[in-house]
Amino acid sequence: MLYETFIWFVIIIKVVLSIEDPIVELPNGKILGRLATTYTNTPFYLFQKIPYATPPVGALRFKAPQPAQTWDGVLNTTYLDVSCYQQQGDLSSDSEDCLFVNVYTPTLPTNNENASLPVMLFIHGGAFIVGWSLHYPPDLFIDNEVILVTINYRLGVFGFLSTEDDVIPGNNGLKDQRLAIQWTHDNIHLFGGDPERITIFGESAGLFRAAILESGSFLCPWTYQRNARRIAFETAGVLNSTFCTSDDSSALLEFLQGVSSDDLDAAGQQYMESVSTPWDYDVSQGIVYAPVIEVKNPDAFITKKMYGLLQAGNILKVPVIMGINSEENLLFNQDPVVLQSILEAWDNNLDLIVPNDMQITDSQQHADMAKSIRDIYTNDEPFGTRLGDGVRYSTDTSFSRPVTKHAELASAFTEIYFYQFSYDGLPGHISIHYDGAESVGHAEEIPYIFCSSMLGCHISEFTESDKVTSQRLITLWTNFAKYQNPTPDVSELFQNITWSQLSVEGGDFLFLDINEQLEIKNHLKAEVLQKWNNLYESLNFTDFDTY
Incomplete structure (x- = not known):
């Protein structure tokens, strides 16, 4: 009798652990989530800070994102403490290694059976220069039996600097979004979601069946920068005055890939402050660091x-x-x-x-x-x-x-x-x-x-x-x-x-x-x-x- 009681105790402990400490096995490796509750006390599973891309640092700075590397062991994805560098209103959490996706789901697959819930993927706003996925909690979506996915993507000088040629084509923040959508499509079934029922909030392109555009369109005048090349060199000129008269894109890339992320962020902010006027947010002839029309290149996002x-x-x-x-x-x-x-x-x-x-x-x-x-x-x-x-x-x-x-x-x-x-x-x-x-x-x-x-x-x-x-x-x-x-x-x-x-x-x-x-x-x-x-x-x- 004592032995049977012990066995049942072990089984109960394992069940509790499996519920409160869910582990999902991704193609890249295992991740650990946690059980949470909405404000109405509805339970759900939370996985935050899942890498969807290789950190865009060093030689990958200003490059299109690369898929995440594999990892050993179990990655702790129970918290989010990293935001992408902001061009205004710096956060202590700012980092260049910031390309993470968060998944909030009411249920996980059991016994190889998937609930195939609809999925809503939210892309935060912020004029391409600010924003953080942590600011968009899942409570109301969970209570409506929908999986919520939120993402970080590169902002400001890190995400939208462009030399308007094939050295730094630009739009890397948008390419981050595209890769995050692809990651969601490929992996959401592991979290109880239906990859054929993904709805995105905001303008993007890729594997989704519907979209919700709140207060924005690619036709808005602030969404397009016509003078990106000049801005790129003048931004570099904040750190090295020789670039104020240079026209060498490769030299600019090599220089900017070699400066610290803090210095680059500060240069972007200083440049924006030097050219901004009080009416920029009203007439908005184009946010300083914004999408561009790219020259044709293998990773191009917008070419027309x-x-x-x-x-x-x-x-x-x-x-x-x-x-x-x-x-x-x-x-x-x-x-x-x-x-x-x-x-x-x-x-x-x-x-x-x-x-x-x-x-x-x-x-x-x-x-x-x-x-x-x-x-x-x-x-x-x-x-x-x-x-x-x-x-x-x-x-x-x-x-x-x-x-x-x-x-x-x-x-x-x-x-x-x-x-x-x-x-x-x-x-x-x-x-x-x-x-x-x-x-x-x-x-x-x-x-x-x-x-x-x-x-x-x-x-x-x-x-x-x-x-x-x-x-x-x-x-x-x-x-x-x-x-x-x-x-x-x-x-x-x-x-x-x-x-x-x-x-x-x-x-x-x-x-x-x-x-x-x-x-x-x-x-x-x-x-x-x-x-x-x-x-x-x-x-x-x-x-x-x-x-």
């Missing part, structure tokens, strides 16, 4: 203008949810004094408000276009103290115009569900309001879908309306991951609304307005955006890089 590819339907034809927040650029204009100084700078040099993608070289035509753009918002008056009009302009040129144009063009080739997030709740964290402008800024939807007590988010402290909005958003998003349809059934949660696909035939532009009440509306910012479209059409060409 995206507008033309989209217009021709040369895109991955998967269903897409995409949309904007009602007044995106509130995030970048929370100080009225600074905003007024920006508006005065625009009035003093109105050429600043003309997007570079209009490619206007004639000075008089450029001046006339600037006046026409301002007139959309002020009726021939200066921006002056019209703070609301200034914010509206900056929102539309950075987000509303390019995102809606992307949706309009893509809807001819694939399923598009368009939304505007207009709900102004406390979790959004932006309290500023300007007369004449809307009230919900960039990224204010994020706390409603990524919420965890470990990050100071307490849904129990939400108002009832906040809770309903959170439940609506996460259910719309996870429904899409499960069924490729955000409203597959009539639901009281959605006030019995069916979110239909976007069709612009007949001049309509139907979208879901997500506010305290859900409502299907037509013609998003119609009068303003139509005037913008008229200005672009007056240029009599369509060879745009952004829009």
